[in-house]
Amino acid sequence: MTQKSIAAPEHKAETGASREIAPAFAEFMHAFEAFKQTNDERLAAVEGKAAGDVLVEERLERISEALGDQRRRLDGLLIGKARPALGGAGFAAGASGEHKDAFHAYMRSGDDRALRALDTKAMSYGSGQDGGYLVPHETEAAIGKRLAALSPIRGIASVRQVSGAVLKKPFALTGPAVGWVGETAARPETTSATLAELQFPTMEIYAMPAATASLLDDSAIDLDDWITGEIETAFAEQEGVAFVAGDGINKPRGFLDYDQVGESAWVWGKLGYVATGVDGALPASDASDVLIDTIYALKAGYRQNAGWVMNRKTQAAIRKLKDADGNYLWQPPASPGSRAMLMGFPLVEAEDMPDIASNATAVAFGDFGRGYLVVDRTGVRVLRDPYSAKPYVLFYTTKRVGGGVQDFDAIKLLKFGVS
The missing domain is CATH 3.30.2400.10 (Major capsid protein gp5)
Incomplete structure (x- = not known):
């Protein structure tokens, strides 16, 4: 088997992984929209002082779990895409x-x-x-x-x-002692x-x-x-x-x-x-x-x-929070490869x-x-x-x-x- 025939499948696999990132990110964003809609239903029931709907709570937990799973799958695809190629001509040239x-x-x-x-x-x-x-x-x-x-x-x-x-x-x-002095005043040690x-x-x-x-x-x-x-x-x-x-x-x-x-x-x-x-x-x-x-x-x-x-469990709890204007504090990543944001700062799981x-x-x-x-x-x-x-x-x-x-x-x- 030639070196060319070995390298070809790896290139195809990498291209396939790249193609999976966009639909995986779209699924993640769709899940987040479903999460917001379900959580809004739960909050509306709480604010109306109605008894909590067990089915809504269970659906919210399932969606939250799915959201976390899809985020980890997306991260896995991005890591796989970013892995450096150890074989092939590029490696041999610099090794x-x-x-x-x-x-x-x-x-x-x-x-x-x-x-x-x-x-x-x-x-x-x-x-x-x-x-x-x-x-x-x-x-x-x-x-x-x-x-x-x-x-x-x-x-x-x-x-x-x-x-x-x-x-x-x-x-x-402690830093060295410093102070202000006049132009002709003595400088203490x-x-x-x-x-x-x-x-x-x-x-x-x-x-x-x-x-x-x-x-x-x-x-x-x-x-x-x-x-x-x-x-x-x-x-x-x-x-x-x-x-x-x-x-x-x-x-x-x-x-x-x-x-x-x-x-x-x-x-x-x-x-x-x-x-x-x-x-x-x-x-x-x-x-x-x-x-x-x-x-x-x-x-x-x-x-x-x-x-x-x-x-992820702590993130799931904080993901349900809103500010005084009704906006979610947790925001999904803006693009594949970026991090989720919490109150304007990136979040690491x-x-x-x-x-x-x-x-x-x-x-x-x-x-x-x-x-x-x-x-x-x-x-x-x-x-x-x-x-x-x-x-x-x-x-x-x-x-x-x-x-x-x-x-x-x-x-x-x-x-x-x-x-």
């Missing part, structure tokens, strides 16, 4: 062909002689016997791009690559700034995809694309949990793991929150007021790039955010690009293991990732509690 060929030989047969000739055996940071080989740079870049599309917090946070095990970032607790340091250690995340001998023997299989596709979801799911609620022990520290205080008592090192005033719920009337309070708890310099983060419950901080709002930092240590390593699960060949794939809050002023939380 280190020698490293790529050597890596493929190792993947298919375990022959690492060419890799040894190119580079010394890559040992893991904590344990030398774990070993492994670096994947080609292009494959590592493709993994990073796909993770940014699949991992919601990574997609909005700052991402920095480092070559060491820990990123140390200094920050000023200024005190120096007080500095402290944030540390972001990188922790190991791993996946272990399995391959059959027939898959490895098939020369038509693009091994770069295969291993990227196998590990992307596993890495993204683990990252998603850690970036939201990780405890920082052998994993990144999530922003919800930091100490939380009421906004009036906020100090550096803690995240401020606005309380709804109702235990485990939004206020029964003027619920939009607490959202407005959350928006304006954030300083003006952060608001221009701010956005909401919540899970992160399934690892907590549900609405007593004293839960189920909604976050802020400039995550300035507030949260993801640290990637360069290099994705693969260790071939043909022995542990015979007749399958396991590929122990690891990368090192860290993360944490870098600006405690840039993220605010909405707490579903009295205070």
Whole structure:
């Protein structure tokens, strides 16, 4: 089979995925119109103080679920369309062909002689016997791009690559003393700034995809694309949990793991929150007021790039809210690939955010690009293991990732509690 015959089906599949996006977006918008009509019926019954129609409530929940499902399907189509092509002439032109060929030989047969000739055996940071080989740079870049599309917090946070095990970032607790003086007045000596340091250690995340001998023997299989596709979801799911609620022990520290205080008592090192005033719920009337309070708890310099983060259940509850003029606070994306909007700010759906419950901080709002930092240590390593699960060949794939809050002023939380 020629290279041309291999590439052709991939091109057709991509074109087919592109054709699916427009009708999927149209279905999503149609579902949102049905949702608004049904919710208006429910609100009219509530305002008329009539008993709630169970059938209307059930229909509203079904439509809301369908709306969420269609949004995720649309996101999946957009991610598939945006995936970088790892095979073909474009890849070969920019790749280190020698490293790529050597890596493929190792993947298919375990022959690492060419890799040894190119580079010394890559040992893991904590344990030398774990070993492994670096994947080609292009494959590592493709993994990073796909993770940014699949991992919601990574997609909005700052991402920095480092070559060491820990990123140390200094920050000023107090600035130098300054003041106004006359043209000929004496200048008093200024005190120096007080500095402290944030540390972001990188922790190991791993996946272990399995391959059959027939898959490895098939020369038509693009091994770069295969291993990227196998590990992307596993890495993204683990990252998603850690970036939201990780405890920082052998994993990144999530922003919800930091100490939380009421906004009036906020100090550096803690995240401020606005309380709804109702235990485990939004206020029964003027619920939009607490959202407005959350928006304006954030300083003006952060608001221009701010956005909401919540899970789908919380989004479903907020989607029903209207402002005083009868307009829905939640608005669908204006076009395929854009985000839904809540009160004029983009909304990111992160399934690892907590549900609405007593004293839960189920909604976050802020400039995550300035507030949260993801640290990637360069290099994705693969260790071939043909022995542990015979007749399958396991590929122990690891990368090192860290993360944490870098600006405690840039993220605010909405707490579903009295205070």
